[in-house]
Amino acid sequence: MSGGLWCGTQHNTLITSLLIGLACGLGGCSRYHYDYAPIDPPEQNQWFTIRGKLPPNINGFLYAKYRSTVCMRPRAHDDGSVGAEGSIADYEIIIRPEPDGSYQGRVYLHGGSRCDWQLYDILFFTGAKSVAPYQAKLPSDWQSIKFEHAASYETVHVYPDTVQITQSRFKVTKAVEQPLHLKSAYYPSFIASFDSDIYRLFSFATAGETPWRMPVDSDFIYPTDGREELGVIEFSPTVDMDYVVYDKYSGSKAKKTNRSEVHYPNGDVAINEYDPRPYRYYEQKKEKDWGDEIIEKLKKQGGGFTVIQP
Numbered sequence: 001m002s003g004g005l006w007c008g009t010q011h012n013t014l015i016t017s018l019l020i021g022l023a024c025g026l027g028g029c030s031r032y033h034y035d036y037a038p039i040d041p042p043e044q045n046q047w048f049t050i051r052g053k054l055p056p057n058i059n060g061f062l063y064a065k066y067r068s069t070v071c072m073r074p075r076a077h078d079d080g081s082v083g084a085e086g087s088i089a090d091y092e093i094i095i096r097p098e099p100d101g102s103y104q105g106r107v108y109l110h111g112g113s114r115c116d117w118q119l120y121d122i123l124f125f126t127g128a129k130s131v132a133p134y135q136a137k138l139p140s141d142w143q144s145i146k147f148e149h150a151a152s153y154e155t156v157h158v159y160p161d162t163v164q165i166t167q168s169r170f171k172v173t174k175a176v177e178q179p180l181h182l183k184s185a186y187y188p189s190f191i192a193s194f195d196s197d198i199y200r201l202f203s204f205a206t207a208g209e210t211p212w213r214m215p216v217d218s219d220f221i222y223p224t225d226g227r228e229e230l231g232v233i234e235f236s237p238t239v240d241m242d243y244v245v246y247d248k249y250s251g252s253k254a255k256k257t258n259r260s261e262v263h264y265p266n267g268d269v270a271i272n273e274y275d276p277r278p279y280r281y282y283e284q285k286k287e288k289d290w291g292d293e294i295i296e297k298l299k300k301q302g303g304g305f306t307v308i309q310p
Contacts, residue, residue, distance in 0.1 A: 003096055004105040005093045038113060047107060047109060048119075050105050050122075050233050050235060051102075051233075052102070052182075054101045058129065059127045060125065060127075061093060061125045062093040062125065063123040066111040066120065067118055068115040070116050093105075093107065120157065121156065124155075124182055125151040125153040126153065126204055126239075127152070127203075127204070137188075137242075150201055156180065156220050156233060161222065173219070173221065175230055180220050184207075185207040185237070185240065185279075186205060187279065188240075189247070190202050190245070190247065192247070194248065195251065208278065245265070247260060247263070248260070260273070
Protein backbone atom coordinates (compact mmCIF):
# COMPACT_ATOMS: atom_id res chain seq x y z
CA MET A 1 0.00 0.00 0.00
CA SER A 2 1.42 3.36 -1.01
CA GLY A 3 1.95 6.05 1.60
CA GLY A 4 -1.05 8.32 1.86
CA LEU A 5 -3.38 10.19 4.20
CA TRP A 6 -5.52 8.87 7.03
CA CYS A 7 -8.38 10.75 8.59
CA GLY A 8 -9.39 10.73 12.22
CA THR A 9 -10.80 12.93 14.94
CA GLN A 10 -9.33 14.33 18.13
CA HIS A 11 -11.17 13.33 21.33
CA ASN A 12 -9.26 12.33 24.47
CA THR A 13 -7.25 10.03 22.22
CA LEU A 14 -6.69 10.07 18.49
CA ILE A 15 -8.97 7.68 16.60
CA THR A 16 -7.65 6.70 13.20
CA SER A 17 -10.57 5.62 11.08
CA LEU A 18 -10.61 5.76 7.28
CA LEU A 19 -7.82 5.59 4.71
CA ILE A 20 -8.16 8.39 2.21
CA GLY A 21 -6.22 9.12 -0.91
CA LEU A 22 -6.38 6.65 -3.73
CA ALA A 23 -8.33 4.15 -1.61
CA CYS A 24 -11.35 5.90 -0.06
CA GLY A 25 -12.99 9.18 0.94
CA LEU A 26 -13.24 11.45 3.94
CA GLY A 27 -16.58 10.23 5.25
CA GLY A 28 -17.60 10.14 8.88
CA CYS A 29 -14.43 11.21 10.64
CA SER A 30 -15.20 14.63 12.00
CA ARG A 31 -16.80 15.75 15.20
CA TYR A 32 -19.74 18.05 14.63
CA HIS A 33 -21.60 20.58 16.75
CA TYR A 34 -25.09 21.97 17.29
CA ASP A 35 -27.27 20.50 14.52
CA TYR A 36 -24.45 19.80 12.09
CA ALA A 37 -24.36 16.61 10.02
CA PRO A 38 -20.90 15.04 9.64
CA ILE A 39 -18.70 15.17 6.56
CA ASP A 40 -19.97 12.61 4.03
CA PRO A 41 -18.42 13.20 0.59
CA PRO A 42 -20.46 11.97 -2.40
CA GLU A 43 -18.93 9.47 -4.82
CA GLN A 44 -19.05 11.97 -7.69
CA ASN A 45 -16.63 14.54 -6.37
CA GLN A 46 -13.69 16.84 -7.01
CA TRP A 47 -10.45 16.91 -5.07
CA PHE A 48 -7.02 18.37 -4.47
CA THR A 49 -4.14 15.93 -4.74
CA ILE A 50 -1.81 16.27 -1.75
CA ARG A 51 1.68 14.81 -2.09
CA GLY A 52 5.19 15.32 -0.85
CA LYS A 53 7.88 13.93 1.40
CA LEU A 54 8.38 14.17 5.16
CA PRO A 55 11.85 14.11 6.73
CA PRO A 56 12.70 11.53 9.43
CA ASN A 57 11.27 12.07 12.94
CA ILE A 58 8.55 14.39 11.56
CA ASN A 59 4.77 13.98 11.87
CA GLY A 60 2.58 15.60 9.26
CA PHE A 61 -1.17 16.08 9.40
CA LEU A 62 -3.86 18.29 7.88
CA TYR A 63 -7.02 19.99 8.99
CA ALA A 64 -9.53 20.27 6.16
CA LYS A 65 -11.96 23.09 6.99
CA TYR A 66 -15.50 23.05 5.55
CA ARG A 67 -18.32 25.61 5.44
CA SER A 68 -22.06 25.23 5.06
CA THR A 69 -24.83 27.66 4.16
CA VAL A 70 -27.43 25.10 5.26
CA CYS A 71 -26.34 24.03 8.75
CA MET A 72 -25.84 27.16 10.84
CA ARG A 73 -25.35 27.81 14.54
CA PRO A 74 -25.59 30.99 16.65
CA ARG A 75 -22.36 32.91 17.21
CA ALA A 76 -21.86 35.89 19.49
CA HIS A 77 -19.88 38.80 18.07
CA ASP A 78 -17.55 41.13 19.95
CA ASP A 79 -20.06 43.97 19.76
CA GLY A 80 -22.70 41.91 21.60
CA SER A 81 -24.76 41.03 18.54
CA VAL A 82 -25.54 37.45 17.56
CA GLY A 83 -25.00 36.12 14.07
CA ALA A 84 -24.75 32.68 12.52
CA GLU A 85 -21.94 30.57 11.15
CA GLY A 86 -21.58 27.17 9.61
CA SER A 87 -18.15 25.57 9.65
CA ILE A 88 -16.25 22.46 10.71
CA ALA A 89 -12.66 23.30 11.53
CA ASP A 90 -11.42 20.22 13.40
CA TYR A 91 -11.49 17.57 10.67
CA GLU A 92 -8.09 15.87 11.03
CA ILE A 93 -6.21 13.97 8.32
CA ILE A 94 -3.02 12.16 9.28
CA ILE A 95 -0.18 11.64 6.80
CA ARG A 96 1.07 8.04 6.71
CA PRO A 97 4.22 8.13 4.55
CA GLU A 98 6.25 5.34 2.97
CA PRO A 99 9.57 4.43 4.65
CA ASP A 100 11.33 7.00 2.45
CA GLY A 101 8.93 9.71 3.65
CA SER A 102 6.92 10.04 0.43
CA TYR A 103 3.09 10.09 0.41
CA GLN A 104 0.12 11.00 -1.76
CA GLY A 105 -3.60 11.41 -1.08
CA ARG A 106 -6.69 13.52 -1.68
CA VAL A 107 -8.73 16.20 0.06
CA TYR A 108 -12.25 16.51 -1.35
CA LEU A 109 -13.94 19.76 -2.33
CA HIS A 110 -17.49 18.63 -1.56
CA GLY A 111 -18.08 17.37 1.98
CA GLY A 112 -21.64 16.24 1.28
CA SER A 113 -24.37 15.35 3.83
CA ARG A 114 -27.51 17.42 4.24
CA CYS A 115 -25.27 20.36 5.21
CA ASP A 116 -23.70 20.48 1.73
CA TRP A 117 -20.21 21.07 3.16
CA GLN A 118 -17.74 22.93 0.94
CA LEU A 119 -13.97 23.03 1.47
CA TYR A 120 -12.45 26.49 2.03
CA ASP A 121 -9.12 26.02 3.91
CA ILE A 122 -6.50 23.32 4.37
CA LEU A 123 -4.07 23.59 7.30
CA PHE A 124 -0.77 21.71 6.91
CA PHE A 125 0.87 20.84 10.24
CA THR A 126 4.47 19.84 11.03
CA GLY A 127 5.48 18.37 14.38
CA ALA A 128 8.13 16.15 15.95
CA LYS A 129 7.62 12.46 16.66
CA SER A 130 10.06 12.74 19.56
CA VAL A 131 11.77 15.58 21.40
CA ALA A 132 14.88 13.49 22.10
CA PRO A 133 16.91 14.09 18.88
CA TYR A 134 16.55 17.85 19.32
CA GLN A 135 16.82 17.99 23.09
CA ALA A 136 20.18 16.23 22.89
CA LYS A 137 21.60 19.46 21.45
CA LEU A 138 20.55 21.50 24.52
CA PRO A 139 22.70 22.19 27.61
CA SER A 140 22.85 19.24 30.00
CA ASP A 141 20.55 20.89 32.59
CA TRP A 142 17.82 21.21 29.92
CA GLN A 143 17.98 17.62 28.72
CA SER A 144 15.88 16.27 31.61
CA ILE A 145 13.04 18.81 31.23
CA LYS A 146 9.74 17.38 30.00
CA PHE A 147 8.47 19.52 27.13
CA GLU A 148 4.99 19.65 25.67
CA HIS A 149 4.78 19.26 21.90
CA ALA A 150 3.31 21.93 19.65
CA ALA A 151 3.04 21.85 15.87
CA SER A 152 3.72 24.56 13.31
CA TYR A 153 1.38 24.98 10.38
CA GLU A 154 0.70 26.67 7.07
CA THR A 155 -2.73 27.57 5.69
CA VAL A 156 -3.91 27.20 2.09
CA HIS A 157 -7.10 29.12 1.23
CA VAL A 158 -8.89 27.58 -1.76
CA TYR A 159 -11.02 29.71 -4.08
CA PRO A 160 -12.85 29.03 -7.37
CA ASP A 161 -11.57 31.00 -10.35
CA THR A 162 -14.80 32.97 -10.34
CA VAL A 163 -13.53 34.81 -7.24
CA GLN A 164 -11.28 37.75 -8.01
CA ILE A 165 -8.33 38.15 -5.64
CA THR A 166 -6.76 41.47 -6.52
CA GLN A 167 -5.04 42.39 -3.28
CA SER A 168 -3.70 39.50 -1.24
CA ARG A 169 -0.85 39.61 1.25
CA PHE A 170 -0.37 35.88 0.67
CA LYS A 171 1.20 33.87 -2.12
CA VAL A 172 -1.37 33.44 -4.94
CA THR A 173 -1.11 30.34 -7.17
CA LYS A 174 -3.42 29.31 -10.01
CA ALA A 175 -3.96 25.55 -9.90
CA VAL A 176 -4.17 25.17 -13.69
CA GLU A 177 -0.72 26.70 -14.14
CA GLN A 178 1.42 24.96 -11.52
CA PRO A 179 1.34 22.93 -8.31
CA LEU A 180 1.44 24.82 -5.04
CA HIS A 181 4.76 24.05 -3.33
CA LEU A 182 4.80 24.24 0.48
CA LYS A 183 8.45 23.80 1.36
CA SER A 184 8.84 25.93 4.44
CA ALA A 185 11.98 25.43 6.49
CA TYR A 186 11.88 25.21 10.29
CA TYR A 187 14.30 25.01 13.17
CA PRO A 188 13.69 23.38 16.59
CA SER A 189 12.69 25.88 19.28
CA PHE A 190 12.41 25.19 23.01
CA ILE A 191 10.77 27.46 25.59
CA ALA A 192 10.96 27.03 29.35
CA SER A 193 9.57 29.40 31.97
CA PHE A 194 11.16 29.25 35.42
CA ASP A 195 8.34 30.72 37.49
CA SER A 196 5.02 29.59 38.89
CA ASP A 197 3.38 28.62 35.60
CA ILE A 198 5.97 25.89 34.81
CA TYR A 199 5.65 26.58 31.07
CA ARG A 200 7.48 24.04 28.89
CA LEU A 201 7.02 23.93 25.13
CA PHE A 202 8.78 22.49 22.10
CA SER A 203 7.83 23.45 18.55
CA PHE A 204 9.29 24.29 15.16
CA ALA A 205 9.90 27.95 14.38
CA THR A 206 9.84 29.39 10.86
CA ALA A 207 13.33 29.71 9.41
CA GLY A 208 12.92 33.17 7.87
CA GLU A 209 15.34 35.62 6.33
CA THR A 210 14.22 38.57 8.47
CA PRO A 211 13.58 39.07 12.18
CA TRP A 212 9.86 39.42 11.42
CA ARG A 213 8.25 36.17 10.43
CA MET A 214 6.62 36.24 7.02
CA PRO A 215 3.09 34.87 6.59
CA VAL A 216 2.99 31.24 5.47
CA ASP A 217 -0.54 31.44 4.08
CA SER A 218 -1.32 30.82 0.40
CA ASP A 219 -4.27 31.52 -1.89
CA PHE A 220 -4.88 28.62 -4.30
CA ILE A 221 -7.21 29.35 -7.23
CA TYR A 222 -8.88 26.25 -8.73
CA PRO A 223 -10.74 25.92 -12.07
CA THR A 224 -14.53 25.62 -12.34
CA ASP A 225 -14.61 23.76 -15.68
CA GLY A 226 -15.87 20.50 -14.15
CA ARG A 227 -12.59 18.60 -13.89
CA GLU A 228 -12.19 16.11 -11.03
CA GLU A 229 -8.65 16.97 -9.93
CA LEU A 230 -8.61 20.67 -9.06
CA GLY A 231 -4.88 21.03 -8.45
CA VAL A 232 -1.83 19.60 -6.74
CA ILE A 233 -0.42 20.79 -3.41
CA GLU A 234 3.06 19.56 -2.52
CA PHE A 235 3.81 19.64 1.21
CA SER A 236 7.48 18.85 1.90
CA PRO A 237 8.70 20.67 5.02
CA THR A 238 12.32 20.60 6.13
CA VAL A 239 13.79 20.94 9.63
CA ASP A 240 17.32 22.14 10.38
CA MET A 241 18.50 19.73 13.08
CA ASP A 242 21.61 21.81 13.74
CA TYR A 243 19.90 25.13 14.43
CA VAL A 244 18.39 24.47 17.85
CA VAL A 245 17.25 27.59 19.73
CA TYR A 246 16.07 27.69 23.33
CA ASP A 247 14.25 30.47 25.18
CA LYS A 248 14.41 30.94 28.94
CA TYR A 249 11.75 33.05 30.67
CA SER A 250 12.03 34.06 34.32
CA GLY A 251 10.81 36.68 36.78
CA SER A 252 7.37 38.24 37.11
CA LYS A 253 5.53 40.67 34.85
CA ALA A 254 3.53 41.95 37.83
CA LYS A 255 6.74 42.80 39.69
CA LYS A 256 8.39 44.01 36.46
CA THR A 257 11.23 41.54 36.94
CA ASN A 258 10.42 39.44 33.87
CA ARG A 259 13.36 38.52 31.67
CA SER A 260 13.68 36.55 28.46
CA GLU A 261 16.84 34.97 27.11
CA VAL A 262 17.02 33.52 23.60
CA HIS A 263 20.05 31.27 23.18
CA TYR A 264 21.33 30.83 19.62
CA PRO A 265 23.56 28.00 18.33
CA ASN A 266 26.66 30.20 17.98
CA GLY A 267 26.51 31.14 21.69
CA ASP A 268 24.75 34.51 21.34
CA VAL A 269 22.14 35.33 23.98
CA ALA A 270 19.41 37.88 23.18
CA ILE A 271 17.97 39.61 26.26
CA ASN A 272 14.35 40.85 26.11
CA GLU A 273 14.25 41.04 22.33
CA TYR A 274 10.73 41.09 20.91
CA ASP A 275 11.39 39.40 17.56
CA PRO A 276 13.48 36.40 16.57
CA ARG A 277 16.70 37.13 14.76
CA PRO A 278 17.09 36.12 11.11
CA TYR A 279 17.72 32.48 10.44
CA ARG A 280 21.50 31.84 10.72
CA TYR A 281 22.03 35.60 10.89
CA TYR A 282 25.59 35.12 12.14
CA GLU A 283 26.54 33.35 8.87
CA GLN A 284 25.10 36.05 6.58
CA LYS A 285 27.78 38.72 6.99
CA LYS A 286 28.92 40.11 3.65
CA GLU A 287 30.77 43.34 2.86
CA LYS A 288 28.84 45.08 5.58
CA ASP A 289 28.33 43.47 8.98
CA TRP A 290 24.68 42.75 8.23
CA GLY A 291 24.25 40.69 11.39
CA ASP A 292 25.18 43.64 13.62
CA GLU A 293 22.83 45.88 11.64
CA ILE A 294 19.90 43.62 12.50
CA ILE A 295 20.98 43.48 16.13
CA GLU A 296 20.99 47.29 16.32
CA LYS A 297 17.42 47.38 15.00
CA LEU A 298 16.38 44.94 17.68
CA LYS A 299 18.15 46.87 20.41
CA LYS A 300 16.14 49.98 19.49
CA GLN A 301 13.00 48.05 20.45
CA GLY A 302 14.16 48.14 24.05
CA GLY A 303 15.96 44.83 24.37
CA GLY A 304 19.54 44.16 25.35
CA PHE A 305 22.26 42.09 23.77
CA THR A 306 24.88 39.88 25.35
CA VAL A 307 27.49 37.64 23.76
CA ILE A 308 28.54 34.47 25.55
CA GLN A 309 31.53 32.78 24.01
CA PRO A 310 30.75 29.14 23.10
